[in-house]
Amino acid sequence: MAVVNYQLSRGKYFVTGLDEPVLARKRSRLERYAEGAGSDYFPSSPAEMYKVLFYELLDRARVAIEERFNQPDYDVSAEMEQLLPKEHA
Numbered sequence: 001m002a003v004v005n006y007q008l009s010r011g012k013y014f015v016t017g018l019d020e021p022v023l024a025r026k027r028s029r030l031e032r033y034a035e036g037a038g039s040d041y042f043p044s045s046p047a048e049m050y051k052v053l054f055y056e057l058l059d060r061a062r063v064a065i066e067e068r069f070n071q072p073d074y075d076v077s078a079e080m081e082q083l084l085p086k087e088h089a
Contacts, residue, residue, distance in 0.1 A: 021046040 026042050043049035068074075 021050075023049060 023043060023046055043052060
């Protein structure tokens, strides 16, 4: 889905006369911040960068929704709503 959105946005850039997104220059991490043995991630294309950002955003939204609706007060409200008489259709 993210790749499709990226391709659609490329057409919009052409119509509006704006430049396509480009990746920032690859920089090495400062030595004082280079803790651990992990290597830095750098996307190979703008489409890959936006795909990663899209899925990170999707995961954060899912977690936020789960946290919001998995609260004890929400469960109590849902149970109280079940006690209300339902209208007969």
